Amino acid sequence: MTTRARHLRADAARNRESLLAAAEAEFADRGFDASIADIARRAGVAKGTVFRHFATKEELIAAIVSAHFAALMTVARELLDAPDPGAALLEFLTVAAEELQQHDLTFLQEVSEGTAAGTELRNELHATVGSLVDRARAAGAVRPDVTGTDVFVLICAPVHAVGFLPDPAPGMWRRYLSIIFDGLRPEGANPLPGPAPSWP
Known part of the structure; x- marks a missing residue:
C-alpha cells in the first residue's frame, strides 16, 4: 500500500x-x-x-450501537483471563454501566435490533457475558441459579434505576450496581422463582 x-x-x-x-x-x-x-x-x-x-439512517444507528457493543466485547474478552472471576464480572458490569451512563443507547438499540450486524454483535456480547458468569459461578462468586442471560439483562439496570431520581448525585449508579451485585452472590440467597429466561 x-x-x-x-x-x-x-x-x-x-x-x-x-x-x-x-x-x-x-x-x-x-x-x-x-x-x-x-x-x-x-x-x-x-x-x-x-x-x-x-446508506440509510438505520444503518448509521446500527453502526453507533455496534461500536459500543464492540468496545464492551473487547473488555469482556480481556476479563475472561482474569485470575478472580468474581471481581472480573463486577469490573465488566462497572465498565458497562459507565459506558451506558455516558451514552444512553436505549433508543438507538431499539432501532438497530432488526439489523443483522446489531443482532450478531448483541448475541456475541451475550455469549461472552455468559462465559464471565460461568467462570464466576464455578468459582463460587455467583449463586448457582443465576445465568448469563440474567446478568446480561441487568447490565442497564443501575443506570435505569438512577433515571427515576429527580437529581441524582454523580456516580449514584454505583450504589445500585452494588445492590444488584450483592443479589448475585450466593451468601444468604433464596431460590429464584420461575425458570431462567431463554435467549433467542
Whole structure:
C-alpha cells in the first residue's frame, strides 16, 4: 500500500468516527427525528459524505450501537483471563454501566435490533457475558441459579434505576450496581422463582 493510500484510508476512518460521534450527539438531542442534514452539519461535512459511509439512517444507528457493543466485547474478552472471576464480572458490569451512563443507547438499540450486524454483535456480547458468569459461578462468586442471560439483562439496570431520581448525585449508579451485585452472590440467597429466561 502506498503512502497516499494509507493517508486516504486514515482520513476515511477519521471521517467515519467523526460522523458517528456527531450522529450520536444529534440523536441524543433530537431523537430519531434528527436528519442526515443535521448530522452532516454537526460533523462539518457535506450531506453526501454521510451517505457515502452509511446508506440509510438505520444503518448509521446500527453502526453507533455496534461500536459500543464492540468496545464492551473487547473488555469482556480481556476479563475472561482474569485470575478472580468474581471481581472480573463486577469490573465488566462497572465498565458497562459507565459506558451506558455516558451514552444512553436505549433508543438507538431499539432501532438497530432488526439489523443483522446489531443482532450478531448483541448475541456475541451475550455469549461472552455468559462465559464471565460461568467462570464466576464455578468459582463460587455467583449463586448457582443465576445465568448469563440474567446478568446480561441487568447490565442497564443501575443506570435505569438512577433515571427515576429527580437529581441524582454523580456516580449514584454505583450504589445500585452494588445492590444488584450483592443479589448475585450466593451468601444468604433464596431460590429464584420461575425458570431462567431463554435467549433467542
